[in-house]
Amino acid sequence: MPQTFAEKxxxxxxxxxxxxxxxxxxxxxxxxxxxxxxxxxxxxxxRMGGVKVFNPEMHAVILDHATPAPSTKHAENHRVxxxxxxxxxxxxxxxxxxxxxxxxxxxxxxxxxGEIILGSxxxxxxxxxxxxxxxxxxxxxxxxxxxxxxIWLRVPExxxxxVKNCLPVxxxxxxxxxxxxxxxxxxxxxxxxxxxxxxxxxxxxxxxRATLTNLMAEMGAxxxxxxxDQRTLDYLQDRARRExxxxxxxxxxxxxxxxxxxxxxxxxxxxxxxxxxxxKPLSAVKGISIDQAFLGTCTxxxxxxxxxxxxxxxGRKIAPGRRMIVIPASEAVYLxxxxxxxxxxxxxxxxxxxxxxxxxxxxxxxxxPAVGEVSISTANRNFRGRMGTKESDVxxxxxxxxxxxxVAGEIQHPRDL
Amino acid sequence: MGKIxxxxxxxxxxxxxxxxxxxxxxxxxxxxxEMPQHALEDLDPKFAGEVKPQDVxxxxxxxxxxxxxxxxVVCLSEAKVGAIIAxxxxxxxxxxxxxxxxxAIVCPEAVDVIQNGETIEIKLEEGKIISAAGEFSFPPLPxxxxxxxxxxxxxxxxxxxxKVED
Ligand code: SF4
Numbered sequence: 226m227p228q229t230f231a232e233k234x235x236x237x238x239x240x241x242x243x244x245x246x247x248x249x250x251x252x253x254x255x256x257x258x259x260x261x262x263x264x265x266x267x268x269x270x271x272r273m274g275g276v277k278v279f280n281p282e283m284h285a286v287i288l289d290h291a292t293p294a295p296s297t298k299h300a301e302n303h304r305v306x307x308x309x310x311x312x313x314x315x316x317x318x319x320x321x322x323x324x325x326x327x328x329x330x331x332x333x334x335x336x337x338x339g340e341i342i343l344g345s346x347x348x349x350x351x352x353x354x355x356x357x358x359x360x361x362x363x364x365x366x367x368x369x370x371x372x373x374x375x376i377w378l379r380v381p382e383x384x385x386x387x388v389k390n391c392l393p394v395x396x397x398x399x400x401x402x403x404x405x406x407x408x409x410x411x412x413x414x415x416x417x418x419x420x421x422x423x424x425x426x427x428x429x430x431x432x433x434r435a436t437l438t439n440l441m442a443e444m445g446a447x448x449x450x451x452x453x454d455q456r457t458l459d460y461l462q463d464r465a466r467r468e469x470x471x472x473x474x475x476x477x478x479x480x481x482x483x484x485x486x487x488x489x490x491x492x493x494x495x496x497x498x499x500x501x502x503x504x505k506p507l508s509a510v511k512g513i514s515i516d517q518a519f520l521g522t523c524t525x526x527x528x529x530x531x532x533x534x535x536x537x538x539x540g541r542k543i544a545p546g547r548r549m550i551v552i553p554a555s556e557a558v559y560l561x562x563x564x565x566x567x568x569x570x571x572x573x574x575x576x577x578x579x580x581x582x583x584x585x586x587x588x589x590x591x592x593x594p595a596v597g598e599v600s601i602s603t604a605n606r607n608f609r610g611r612m613g614t615k616e617s618d619v620x621x622x623x624x625x626x627x628x629x630x631x632v633a634g635e636i637q638h639p640r641d642l
Numbered sequence: 643m644g645k646i647x648x649x650x651x652x653x654x655x656x657x658x659x660x661x662x663x664x665x666x667x668x669x670x671x672x673x674x675x676e677m678p679q680h681a682l683e684d685l686d687p688k689f690a691g692e693v694k695p696q697d698v699x700x701x702x703x704x705x706x707x708x709x710x711x712x713x714x715v716v717c718l719s720e721a722k723v724g725a726i727i728a729x730x731x732x733x734x735x736x737x738x739x740x741x742x743x744x745x746a747i748v749c750p751e752a753v754d755v756i757q758n759g760e761t762i763e764i765k766l767e768e769g770k771i772i773s774a775a776g777e778f779s780f781p782p783l784p785x786x787x788x789x790x791x792x793x794x795x796x797x798x799x800x801x802x803x804x805k806v807e808d
Contacts, residue, residue, distance in 0.1 A: 247748075247781055248781075248784075249783075249784045249786060249787055251786050269797070272797060272801075273797055273800040273801050273804065274800075274801045274804045274805065275800075275804065361734075362737065363712065363734060363737060363738060363741070365712070365741060365796055365797060366737065366741060366796065368800070369796050369797075369799075369800040372800050372803070372804055373800055373803050373804065377740075377784075377786050377787055377790075379736075411707075412656075412703075412704050412707065412732075415704060415730060415732065415733065416730070416731075416733045416736070445732070445733065447733055
């Protein structure tokens with residue numbers, strides 16, 4: 226029977242000839258990801274009677290959520306994790322400042338085509354950009370994998386999104402993803418494996434494709450997949466940690482849902498408070514006053530995101546009384562942005578540049594808004610309270626729109642500055 | 643585990659974890675045995691006082707959407723709810739259910755006809771629901787998940803497996 230990506234890869238890992246949606250399989254993942262929550266997972270692991278992890282090579286542990294530590298409590302949490310990785314012989318440990326976990330998996334060649342990646346983070350779907358089956362799981366389940374090396378997974382129904390034509394100039398994959406989430410709503414891909422196809426997706430650089438797989442968590446997807454192509458393989462050339470065999474869906478596979486979008490008709494989009502599926506065209510919300518602009522996160526903190534914002538900010542200043550925070554997604558992005566002169570542009574414009582990590586994305590530190598303030602951000606979530614206080618509005622947009630809004634002091638299209 | 647027989651508590655679509663277990667208790671109520679007192683507090687104030695072991699929740703689509711808080715499952719598993727039958731579940735909620743040994747059954751046809759307050763029977767291994775309006779089938783839970791059920795949840799299950807492997 227022809228199979229979708231998810232059906233095929235789960236069959237392969239479970240050593241079955243084929244699988245069908247709804248079936249439950251037991252598999253051993255190739256990579257398991259945990260971040261600052263490694264310490265609480267360790268607690269659960271010990272409650273289960275765990276002493277030594279099943280296989281230290283499977284682990285990727287990345288400190289990113291509150292780094293550098295904003296309080297003694299956070300620092301203690303980090304210390305537990307450093308001791309843990311040392312004791313367990315976990316080599317893939319990335320200490321503070323290396324970058325955001327999802328970005329690191331890709332940069333370090335740990336997210337590979339045809340592999341299964343499970344993470345105790347809801348945006349683990351991100352790694353599907355490399356053609357992996359990547360899904361978020363709970364902490365207890367993660368602790369159980371640490372102990373026994375296995376987990377049950379339900380084979381998801383698959384959704385095929387085909388995007389034809391080409392995105393117009395100034396329109397990004399962020400706008401495309403927001404448009405689709407606005408169209409399908411937050412449960413539009415509930416429990417599904419979302420596959421991306423079509424020439425508009427093929428035309429995107431990997432960093433922009435990652436924004437798509439990252440944001441599918443906001444449509445309820447279990448995982449999201451982009452078929453590896455020459456661009457993917459070239460990127461992995463000197464990076465992949467081991468040999469891999471890509472998995473591709475069969476031509477005539479059965480999908481629970483097939484959607485088609487025309488990239489040529491997409492315009493800059495904004496997710497408005499307080500849900501990611503409350504999406505409006507930029508033109509409908511222009512002029513809303515903002516207090517803070519935030520450029521960064523696993524969704525849009527890569528080099529081309531910074532480049533797009535720098536292009537807008539070059540020779541301009543952040544509006545009086547407004548602030549802008551820039552956080553590159555990784556050390557590598559930081560260095561490249563430094564060399565390209567983007568950081569200088571940001572600083573001269575009056576923005577604050579901070580060290581790689583999640584920053585204020587989930588309200589931990591490094592630029593959380595005050596009560597009543599309005600933020601515009603390149604992140605993936607704008608739920609009430611997400612950035613720290615329930616009494617604040619968060620708008621989500623592409624990097625260029627965030628930069629233009631910082632300059633205007635209100636939500637603005639870069640073209641209209 | 644095997645046969646479940648209980649009264650039906652029927653609810654609609656998109657019931658989120660905030661009304662299943664209010665967020666305000668997530669840091670104040672940490673003892674699992676106290677959680678049933680607040681189960682469905684903001685959805686059905688009668689539920690917590692009247693629910694009996696083996697009662698069954700029958701819900702529309704997307705039951706358990708919202709946050710990933712596990713208390714929204716524990717407050718029901720601790721109340722000894724027999725099963726939840728829904729048109730669909732939020733993904734993390736579904737996993738949390740099975741890992742806490744609370745059967746989560748997807749069966750839209752059954753949801754359409756089962757009435758609030760009636761008594762139904764569920765045969766887990768066979769994948770059958772028996773109600774006044776007839777019998778319905780669902781894919782039986784696989785052996786791997788039944789083992790987690792029989793152990794009383796994932797923590798116990800993993801504990802047992804580690805002991806065996808020692
Ligand atoms: S940047 Fe935000 S969304 Fe991404 S991993 Fe960090 S906290 Fe999560």
